[in-house]
Amino acid sequence: MYRTLSAYLKQKYGKKIKKICIDGGFSCPNRDGRCGVGGCIYCGERGAGEHIDPTASIAEQVRRGLESGRAEGYIAYFQSFTNTYASPEVLAERYSAALFDERILVLAIGTRPDCIDRDVCEILKKFQTKVDIWVELGLQTANDRTAKLINRGYTLDVYLEAARLLTEYEIPFVSHMIIGLPEEGEEDALRTAEVILDSGAFGIKIHSLYVMEGTRMADLYRQKLYTPPTLDEYVDRAAKVLALVGDRLVVHRITGDCPEGLLVAPEWNRDKSKVIDLIRQRLVTLSKS
Numbered sequence: 222m223y224r225t226l227s228a229y230l231k232q233k234y235g236k237k238i239k240k241i242c243i244d245g246g247f248s249c250p251n252r253d254g255r256c257g258v259g260g261c262i263y264c265g266e267r268g269a270g271e272h273i274d275p276t277a278s279i280a281e282q283v284r285r286g287l288e289s290g291r292a293e294g295y296i297a298y299f300q301s302f303t304n305t306y307a308s309p310e311v312l313a314e315r316y317s318a319a320l321f322d323e324r325i326l327v328l329a330i331g332t333r334p335d336c337i338d339r340d341v342c343e344i345l346k347k348f349q350t351k352v353d354i355w356v357e358l359g360l361q362t363a364n365d366r367t368a369k370l371i372n373r374g375y376t377l378d379v380y381l382e383a384a385r386l387l388t389e390y391e392i393p394f395v396s397h398m399i400i401g402l403p404e405e406g407e408e409d410a411l412r413t414a415e416v417i418l419d420s421g422a423f424g425i426k427i428h429s430l431y432v433m434e435g436t437r438m439a440d441l442y443r444q445k446l447y448t449p450p451t452l453d454e455y456v457d458r459a460a461k462v463l464a465l466v467g468d469r470l471v472v473h474r475i476t477g478d479c480p481e482g483l484l485v486a487p488e489w490n491r492d493k494s495k496v497i498d499l500i501r502q503r504l505v506t507l508s509k510s
């Protein structure tokens with residue numbers, strides 16, 4: 222099979238660990254004009270943090286997470302937008318604001334590869350003395366042509382340099398990939414997974430591309446310029462990626478989760494458990510063939 226995040230956490234900490242998703246009040250250079258405007262074409266107004274209350278302070282968001290979760294340990298996950306896109310002082314202040322409870326065992330930082338430099342690594346290194354750290358890099362695809370189509374705003378070389386720097390600083394990182402990007406097929410998905418494997422990541426997050434209301438992707442879909450993969454196509458590609466990865470990476474997720482009420486397509490995205498079950502079944506079939 223494959224190494225799930227829950228099994229990894231159980232093995233490492235010996236207890237149940239839950240994630241608290243945080244909007245740290247950051248922006249994104251692909252939205253404010255530094256490297257682009259409008260953002261990636263599938264990205265919503267809240268930069269992947271649609272389910273988080275952005276009006277609450279960082280500490281309040283964490284407090285609510287601690288109160289509602291019934292776990293013994295927690296991951297403080299800075300999810301919305303680009304969470305290394307600020308001065309070292311601001312980064313230190315915002316990360317510190319989340320780390321006031323000893324049950325928080327991991328600081329996870331979602332960001333773009335073009336926002337990883339030595340200053341950021343130095344800050345993360347300091348926090349690594351207090352909690353475990355991992356960085357989540359939004360690669361999405363290893364194909365630079367697709368990267369242009371989706372307005373990602375950086376090339377594969379930038380990802381590889383960020384991966385190299387994080388490896389040099391011994392900061393673990395998880396790379397995100399999306400299956401179902403415009404004009405991509407099975408070969409692209411497998412190549413992206415191979416690049417992630419070779420780059421030194423300790424984990425992979427596999428998302429299915431869903432079309433969300435209010436995005437440029439939704440316009441393309443309605444203009445019939447983009448067709449999402451069928452459930453069968455998605456299941457097949459995801460299973461093949463997992464078969465390739467084997468037990469070499471910790472698998473943080475294997476499908477996407479459109480925020481409540483915002484899904485435009487595909488319909489199958491609504492039933493996450495079914496998608497996961499089908500991928501696991503397909504993986505078993507692949508292992509026997």
Ligand code: SF4
Pocket residue numbers: 249250251252259260261264265268269301302303333359373
């Ligand atoms: S890098 Fe992330 S936050 Fe920025 S536009 Fe792309 S998906 Fe949205």
